[in-house]
Amino acid sequence: MEEQKEHEFNKFIYYFNYDKGELPRIEHSKQTPQYLFKYYGFGKNNIEAFANSYLYASHPFELNDILDSSRFLFFTSKTIQFEDYEKFYFQEKKVFKTEKEFIQFYKDDIKNDCSEYLSHLYNVTSNYYGVISLSGKEDNVLMWPHYTQEKGFQVKFKTDDILKSISNLLGSYDRIIGLFPMNYTAKIQPIDVFKFRRFDIPLIYSTNVKLDSWEYEKEWRILISKPKMGIPFEKLGFSDIKNHDFEPKKRYTKYSIDAIDSICLGFNFFSGSDFINKLIGEKEIEVQPRKEIDQCDLYIQFLDFIIDTFSGKVYISGVKYETDLEGSPYLIRTKERVVISKLKESKYLIVRTGEIIKFNY
Incomplete structure (x- = not known):
């Protein structure tokens, strides 16, 4: 793999310097709002989350748009070398029984644009990431009907307080990658993973680009990293793969109730x-x-x-x-x-x- 430390798209810059031990980050010109908003439909899971002060850090497979954080956003412009396959796959034991089997897998996959490699790469990295979606706009005329059917409720968070409280309540191996606005675009372009030594930039890029049809949401996302949060394969269409170590509670992200400024009930509550x-x-x-x-x-x-x-x-x-x-x-x-x-x-x-x-x- 090459060594590239940033990727620019649509005036957003996705940056990561592994050698300095930094977290990946997204540079943009948008001003962070003083408040962030979560719209809830009225239901058991949402009430449980609200009453117990946690937000759910979704796996990309759980998002409501198949293009959002999609695994198809990973592609490679060049054939990935055998050494990279070997290093990546043999970090995990029992993937292949013999070296001969692995070599044949490599030969077959490079004929298919390294698709199995990219899919496995996506699965491994997404196991450690979760997406918390919020809106930066309080008077969001479409969020109320789309997410609450006017019968649910809206929670108004103080931005600084929600970030601080999440950070304080995370486990020792957990991290907030950051709070970022969505990069809305007329066309979603995949990212060339061949250019990167590590996959942090492709991952944060994939979770950040969204078609501009969704721009009304004014979405900001908190990206959470936790070890082995699991992969809900069974939520994919036509999937016959069983969930990998997936339990929703692993994706619960606690916050302090003091981070809530107020709540608003829907007109038809x-x-x-x-x-x-x-x-x-x-x-x-x-x-x-x-x-x-x-x-x-x-x-x-x-x-x-x-x-x-x-x-x-x-x-x-x-x-x-x-x-x-x-x-x-x-x-x-x-x-x-x-x-x-x-x-x-x-x-x-x-x-x-x-x-x-x-x-x-």
Whole structure:
């Protein structure tokens, strides 16, 4: 392999100097936002993550776009030498039974553009990386419907605090590679691994480029490195490979609850299909999860948690009319702070405070 310490694409520079013992990094011109946002649909796994203060560092196979962090982003412009195959494969024991078998594998693979080598390279390196996706935009009109269906919730993190708390709670062999904005592009170009002595740059590049169709997300990612987090092969289409040492808990990434600035519930969180809602005052609403629904206990668990933990920091997403310069009305999104208290058993009281934050677009 050649020795190249950086790769430039679309005004982003992917840099790594192994000799200096540095972590790989991405240089860019975007300003780090003061706050980062996580949008959650309402479900058992999301409530468990929120209540237990952890973020999930996804393997690339678990992402919702097959081009995102894809293994097909690795290619080689030249034939990889036998010595490199030998060094890479024999770091792992029992891959081949005999040297003859290995030599035949090499001959076959170079005829196929080293595809098995690149696939194995991707699998080995991705076993040590995880992706935590966040948004840098609070008033994200598409994130609410796409990720919460307007029934979930949004968590507002203080950027410096979430990074510090994750770093403080990581294990001794774990690392935060960094917080990086996505590099949105009209065309996703693969990276030539032949140019690199190590594979840190190809890996961080693959996790950072995304089609500009996704730019509305304003995504920032925290890249986490942990030993042997596992590979969920069974999540691939037409895969007959069993998962490799994969347990979701290995990808849990703890943070301090103090890193949360506030939370915002979706506009339809207290829907009539899930709650009995009773207006008892101009700004007071009594709500009770319907006992007949499957998520009744989960709603109680969630509401009890935010009452105990986020008093004064809870909002509900809303809608408001504004008037333009010509006097015509138009709609904007808002959020209003509310106070939620428990009345008895599974009944709760929501009091609107009138403290409204407007989001103009």
